[in-house]
Amino acid sequence: MSTTVAKSNEHMRPFNHIGISVPDAAACVEWYGRMLGFQLIGPTIHISREKTPEDPIFQIYPSTLQEVKLAKMAMGNGVGFEIFEFINPKMKQATEFEYERRGFFHICITDPSPDALSAKFEFNDGKRISNKVDPSGRGYTQCQYLADPWGNVVEVLDVGFEAMACLSTM
Template structure:
């Protein structure tokens, strides 16, 4: 890895880019909004329907700068549901979104208290200075929770 890839590229036109949202597909808009609101504290901040597809922007509980965009269409093909993390590595394309947390153990306990099954146990990856664990929504979309190892 070159030193240039390790530091921010302030002179790049792309240096002003920030994450805005990620789109995920679900079969039932109302059920997905209810699940994300009640289980993860997301808030519906915008919604529209175009043809057979409903779109909704869900903001994080304490941050409006990044959203999940739900694309709900009951006729879409289903993603596989993974029972373990290694099984998820065989599908090309979008794999997961990661959220940082200052307390991975407390976040996992909060998810489990809501009946959410973890797809992986917490794992330490010293080479990346991170501890992480995965869970999935009811439609097979994977999410990672990540905590710095020094925390």
């Protein structure tokens, strides 16, 4: 396995935010606030091409996007969590964990008790989609894959990424 090291004139860039698409932004804000303690930053905004055609979002997305709600939350380490509710056209919902698709497919949360968080997810309309594993192979860490009520995958580790990477046998 090869490793790539940044050139001396480059720097590691921090993760800024992640965006998810759900059919109900308000419910998602409430759920992630209750489940993971994410905090809403400002109001949820409703953007319509008919009312505000000059909105920057319409410079980014194709002309088929006509209406969207957008909420912004903060995670525990300052990373943003952006929630999109596509109203027109409506979003398409995956029906199962599509690990084989290309691109981003999960976020990972650090929590000292993955079992307790998994139980909390299940009690609140989320679900467990994997068994608990020890990615280190040495009894040091716990990892579980969960899904929120909209099918977005949330991995839970009981150690930070650097510790897991150093201990991992994968």
